[in-house]
Amino acid sequence: MTPTAKRMVTPVLLVGVDLGGDQFDGGLEELGLLAETAGLQPVARMTCKRKAPDAALFVGSGKADEIRTLAQMSGASEVLFDQALSPAQQRNLERHLELPVYDRTLLILEIFAQRARSHEGKLQVALAKLHYLSTRLVRRWSHLERQTGGIGARGGPGEKQIELDRRMIGESIKRTKDRLVKVKRQRSTQRRQRDRRETFNISLVGYTNAGKSTLFNSLVKADAYAADQLFATLDTTTRQLYLAQAGRSVSLSDTVGFIRDLPHGLVDAFAATLQEAVDADLLLHVVDASNPAFPEQMVQVWKVLREIGAADVPQLLVFNKLDALDPSQRPPTLVDQYDVEGIGTPRIFVSARSGEGLDLLRTALSDRVTQCDLRMPPALAPELPAHDT
Known part of the structure; x- marks a missing residue:
């Protein structure tokens, strides 16, 4: 990309669900600012009201159909929810809408990842993202079939890909925590010197x-x-x-x-x-x-x-x-x-x-x-x- 080339901005559909709390942002103003901060372009907004989240689709099948229609009409290529979604809800919504679906939690994590400058800040964001991803492994991807073990075709069932992914994330979490402990010691030393x-x-x-x-x-x-x-x-x-x-x-x-x-x-x-x-x-x-x-x-x-x-x-x-x-x-x-x-x-x-x-x-x-x-x-x-x- 040349210096004068325009950056491609991802069009997103913002969705908010009023669950009866006093913190609901009816205009999705803050979510829109968060999306723009992350480099996204809100092209449409939809809000609805529910007594409780739908276990499968968070908004229910009827409202999910409306979201899919609005996304097609507005040209949105992603859907962003103002509330936190469970791994199952996120997976089911992506299948139903046939679009990537993200929630407020991941959006904030992405912004933090973009903005962290210090070594400590980058480690802290990396740790938070690893914890978030560790909850999204269950049946999230299609490559989770069991890997073949042993040599040739005689090996046993081996280890599932999900188990490999979980172990790799677990090891990354441990390494990041260890590095943060060292940074925390340094900050404690600096505070003691000030004291x-x-x-x-x-x-x-x-x-x-x-x-x-x-x-x-x-x-x-x-x-x-x-x-x-x-x-x-x-x-x-x-x-x-x-x-x-x-x-x-x-x-x-x-x-x-x-x-x-x-x-x-x-x-x-x-x-x-x-x-x-x-x-x-x-x-x-x-x-x-x-x-x-x-x-x-x-x-x-x-x-x-x-x-x-x-x-x-x-x-x-x-x-x-x-x-x-x-x-x-x-x-x-x-x-x-x-x-x-x-x-x-x-x-x-x-x-x-x-x-x-x-x-x-x-x-x-x-x-x-x-x-x-x-x-x-x-x-x-x-x-x-x-x-x-």
């Missing part, structure tokens, strides 16, 4: 595309990759942030963004990276204030924080993208408190792009650091309960 220097550690967390990397760059004058897309950055980046009012530097880390229904395999695989959030003295929970769904996105972030054991780390809410708000939606003050399960949590409105509110954020961080040094409660209290140290 010996009595560094105050701050981690940025938040829903994907909330603007964490842009805020990180604005605060520390770094050049970490930032873009208006989902999962623009996956690898943890740590820099020193000097706070003039506190008269000292702190450690600031930018972590991977969270998302609804983040595959558990990814949460487990990224444990080493997310450990930065667990060990932090303060979490800056970055929220896209311009997104109408920000309350639901915050819930998803708290859910992941609970899963990784970081729910009790003190938080400061940073409502970003102030510049994207309509003038009628601008808050009367840039510093207030946001109710979290009956607890008033400090909140600051900022625009990482224009710089508005960043001075207030630096002041709040300086206050936290100073009061931590003096072993006094934060001036911006009340806050979420801190973990024991």
